[in-house]
Amino acid sequence: MKRTIERKRERECKVVEEMISFYCKRHPKGSTQEIDGNELLSYARMRIEKCPFMETKTFCSNCRVHCYDALHREQIRQVMRYSGPRMLFHHPFMVFSHLIESRKEQQKSIKEENKK
Numbered sequence: 001m002k003r004t005i006e007r008k009r010e011r012e013c014k015v016v017e018e019m020i021s022f023y024c025k026r027h028p029k030g031s032t033q034e035i036d037g038n039e040l041l042s043y044a045r046m047r048i049e050k051c052p053f054m055e056t057k058t059f060c061s062n063c064r065v066h067c068y069d070a071l072h073r074e075q076i077r078q079v080m081r082y083s084g085p086r087m088l089f090h091h092p093f094m095v096f097s098h099l100i101e102s103r104k105e106q107q108k109s110i111k112e113e114n115k116k
Contacts, residue, residue, distance in 0.1 A: 019083040
């Protein structure tokens, strides 16, 4: 079980890293939508490492508790809004895996709510 959780953490970090990297390459320093990618990535990694729900959730977007502070939450939203659709052309396997896992988690969540 411990190994599975660690793999989930690694996978989530990899997805976030790819999305931030993709965003920063297309929004260079000095642009109006500039984000400090290194700082955002280290913050995201720290939050992923400390996540107490990693065993039961797939990705942060499916989590009921959002642990990012307001500034970082807005930055990661901006990154994901831009990078998400474009990742399909650069990392299609990663995108499809993410979509499948997210869908499974949403269906599982709906079933749990219906049982209540």
